[in-house]
Amino acid sequence: MSVTPPRRTIAVTLAIIAPLALTACSGESADKAESVVLTEPTWTGGQANVAVARYLLEKKLGYDVKVRRMDEKDSWSALGEGKADAILEDWGHPDLEKKYINKKDTVVPAGQVGVTGKIGWYVPEYVLDKHPELTDWKKLNRLAPLFRTARSGGKGQLLEGSPEFLTHDETLIRTLRLNYKAVYAGSEKAQIAEIQKRTARREPFLTYWWRPHWLANEAKLKEIPLPAHYEGCDDDPRTLTCGYPETPLKKYLNKAFSKKNGNAAKFLKNFQWGEDDQNEVARMIAKDGMSPRAAAVKWIKANPETWKVWLWGIEQD
Structure with missing residues (x-):
């Protein structure tokens, strides 16, 4: 048996819910309005990282991801100047770390890739x-x-x-x-x-x-x-x-991006896999001639137990 509430109650309830709904929507848009820009290195191991991260950011978290291939020094410059959001594999550049993390304070560490180079x-x-x-x-x-x-x-x-x-x-x-x-x-x-x-x-x-x-x-x-x-x-x-x-390979984020883009930043910090996983995707790209996206999809379908961990605590679309 159900009881129909008075109209005034419904009106008040809608008046309260509507702004909350708009706030939630606008918050989501603010978080995802800007594209996530990933730097892509010129070696296939680093490209494998980017391919897998990009697919999951797009398909599981709803982000528009752009990839910019560039050399390591250019990646640091782009990250430090806010022209890119993430480096997903760095082999150790103490001079650039000092410049952009310590002096300019525009880049922050984002943890290890999980692979030792x-x-x-x-x-x-x-x-x-x-x-x-x-x-x-x-x-x-x-x-x-x-x-x-x-x-x-x-x-x-x-x-x-x-x-x-x-x-x-x-x-x-x-x-x-x-x-x-x-x-x-x-x-x-x-x-x-x-x-x-x-x-x-x-x-x-x-x-x-x-x-x-x-x-x-x-x-x-x-x-x-x-x-x-x-x-x-x-x-x-x-x-x-x-x-x-x-060298334990490391990840870095643009500092402003790390603060503003909550889910994307959390996911990229959580992203971590092993040598065998990276080699598998890189081999599909370099040896088997698969596109980075196709290689990423194949690995993702076969390894949900690995990548689902990266999404823990993150709201998905």
């Missing part, structure tokens, strides 16, 4: 099988003739990717007095193609590379230890003699 010098396993004496950098000069190419002249070649990558290899070659030349492929894609071509022919090569990366396992790349990294050893990039540190 390691840059180094690598050779394919079959080179070590044939030259087991190649146990560290001190043996490289002896084997420099093995790594000569037309582009390296009379020196051994150290294959590099993009000059914009985080690298101090030219300085290391000079300070360690190595008879090598850094030769740049120009991009990660071109470097991958060169590595795949040489491994298919079982040709010797020495390359700048990093983990995590799907190709490191596929090509069976083995690291040649450089001088151990220690705190402060790379403060002066002109005279350093140490190798690269193991």
Whole structure:
């Protein structure tokens, strides 16, 4: 049995509800009126992060997401100047952190990606099988003739990717007095193609590379230890003699965005996955030829137990 309330009660109730409804709607619009702008790096692991985050921001949280591909320094500049909202994978730039976090106060940390990066010098396993004496950098000069190419002249070649990558290899070659030349492929894609071509022919090569990366396992790349990294050893990039540190990869947000865009900022702070997950999406993009979006969708469908954690405590559309 129901009782119809007096009309005056209904009118008062509507008068109260209407402004609340309008407030809720306007609040949601304010939170989502502006697009979320993600910076996308030039390597596929970082692109995998962006592809998955973008899809979930759009489909689960209703944001309009724009992606801007740029080099690392440009990403920091865009973030610091409010032209972008998030960097989802940074390999360590103390100078830029000091500039935009400490001095300008326009960027804030957003936690770790969940992946530890390691840059180094690598050779394919079959080179070590044939030259087991190649146990560290001190043996490289002896084997420099093995790594000569037309582009390296009379020196051994150290294959590099993009000059914009985080690298101090030219300085290391000079300070360690190595008879090598850094030769740049120009991009990660071109470097991958060169590595795949040489491994298919079982040709010797020495390359700048990093983990995590799907190709490191596929090509069976083995690291040649450089001088151990220690705190402060790379403060002066002109005279350093140490190798690269193991780096927990980090995320950063524009400070104003972090304060204003609640759900988007919370989600990007929560975003965290492992090396295997990142490698899986990156492999689909780089090796299988899938679009970043298609690769992200395939991974998302197969791994709800991972990404649903990122949405805990966040109101969804």
